[in-house]
Amino acid sequence: MAFQRSGEVAMAPANLVGIAIKATSQQHQSMHVGLIYERTSGGLYFVHLTGHNELEDEPAPNDLGYLWSDFAWLSDPENNSLADIIANHIEMCARTREIPYGPNPPDQAFDFEGRYICKNRYLGLTCATFVSHVLADIGIKVVDLSTWESRPDDQDWWEFVSRYIDEARTQELEGVRVNYRLRPDEVATAVAGEKIPLVFNEAIIGSASLRSQLFPKIEIDASRPDGAAVANNNIITAPLSEDSQMKTK
Numbered sequence: 001m002a003f004q005r006s007g008e009v010a011m012a013p014a015n016l017v018g019i020a021i022k023a024t025s026q027q028h029q030s031m032h033v034g035l036i037y038e039r040t041s042g043g044l045y046f047v048h049l050t051g052h053n054e055l056e057d058e059p060a061p062n063d064l065g066y067l068w069s070d071f072a073w074l075s076d077p078e079n080n081s082l083a084d085i086i087a088n089h090i091e092m093c094a095r096t097r098e099i100p101y102g103p104n105p106p107d108q109a110f111d112f113e114g115r116y117i118c119k120n121r122y123l124g125l126t127c128a129t130f131v132s133h134v135l136a137d138i139g140i141k142v143v144d145l146s147t148w149e150s151r152p153d154d155q156d157w158w159e160f161v162s163r164y165i166d167e168a169r170t171q172e173l174e175g176v177r178v179n180y181r182l183r184p185d186e187v188a189t190a191v192a193g194e195k196i197p198l199v200f201n202e203a204i205i206g207s208a209s210l211r212s213q214l215f216p217k218i219e220i221d222a223s224r225p226d227g228a229a230v231a232n233n234n235i236i237t238a239p240l241s242e243d244s245q246m247k248t249k
Contacts (some may be wrong), residue, residue, distance in 0.1 A: 003067040003192065003210055011036055011044060011060045011083060013070045015083040017090065019131070019191040020046060020060070020068040023214040028160075031214060033127050033184035035134060035191075036060050036068060037090040047094040049130040052101035052166040057094040068211055069192035076194075082140070089114060094223045100124035101165050103158045103178045105145075107134040126161075128187045135191070138228055142190040147199040148180040157181060185210050 003021075011018065015134025018036035023029070034056075044060040074083055092114025099109075099116050102124020109125060110133060111117050118124075125133060135142050158178045162170045186203040189210055190196060198206065 001068045003188075003213060006061060006066040006068055007063045010062045011043075011046075011066075011068050012067075013038075015070060015074040015080075016069055016087040017074070018070050020048075020066040021187050021188040022064065022066040023208070023216070025056055026215060026217065027047060029215055029221060031184040033131055034130055035090050035186050037087045037094075039091055040088065045091075045094070047090060049099060049101070051164070052124075052169040053098045054101075055094065055097050055099050055130075067210070069159055069188075072192055072194045073196050075096060083097065085138065086135070086140065090134055093134050096131045099130065101126065102173060102178065103154075103161075105129040105182075110137040112138065116159070121172060124173075126182070128182045128184045131187050131191065132182060141197040143182060143187060143203060144197040144199050145180075145182065147201075148182060149200055150178070150180045154178040154181040185214065 009094055011020065013036055016038040019033065020036055021031055024032050032048065032050075034046055036044060036046055038044050045057055046060045047055065071083075071086075074086075089162075090146045093110050094114070096110070096114060096116045100118075100121065100123070102122070103173070104123050104128065105125055106118035106120060106123045108128075109116055109118055132143050132145070137222040155178050158176075158181075162173070185207040186198075189207040190198040190203055193206065219226050
């Protein structure tokens with residue numbers, strides 16, 4: 001796994017697909033993540049969930065501060081044939097614009113034609129769980145969510161993020177408790193890695209290097225059980241959250 005900075009190295013995944021992530025706020029240590037894919041008609045695109053019913057599908061950016069990586073596990077000869085399948089499925093999922101935003105994902109989000117199929121309005125996706133479910137729902141599990149644990153700042157994160165999504169959706173989810181949180185750096189580390197799926201503890205440890213690139217002025221303590229980024233004075237800063245890509249109310 002090697003993340004490169006867009007602008008310095010143009011996004012050009014070797015196997016049709018890749019992952020891109022950026023820090024959206026150094027102050028809040030917020031992040032945003034999405035999938036890179038090559039369309040069947042040609043051209044490299046970036047698909048990412050930016051808010052409630054707001055899935056963006058746009059030409060892959062090369063100058064907006066993203067870090068990006070190939071799917072390293074696709075370099076395994078046994079997985080080479082999967083690249084076309086994954087790229088095609090991402091393209092089909094990218095046509096679905098109405099994807100509810102929410103902290104608790106469904107067991108299955110997309111069918112094999114890329115349609116969002118969950119009918120439970122109390123469930124939804126974030127930018128991170130959008131990435132994991134697009135892949136998991138065609139049988140490619142990059143994170144083992146059955147191993148994920150709730151962390152002390154998960155509910156704080158949701159209360160913070162809910163300020164930035166559609167007001168009606170915020171009211172609809174009022175009182176919802178977060179079961180667990182998959183963070184953007186954790187899913188990006190998993191997608192880009194050589195071994196999948198990652199379990200919870202592996203994702204925490206493995207994402208420390210990526211977070212050091214995203215937040216160079218923050219000391220990353222991978223030994224912490226919550227995987228938190230801590231300031232150099234060892235005081236925990238604001239909870240990690242993927243907030244500033246969302247439209248403000």
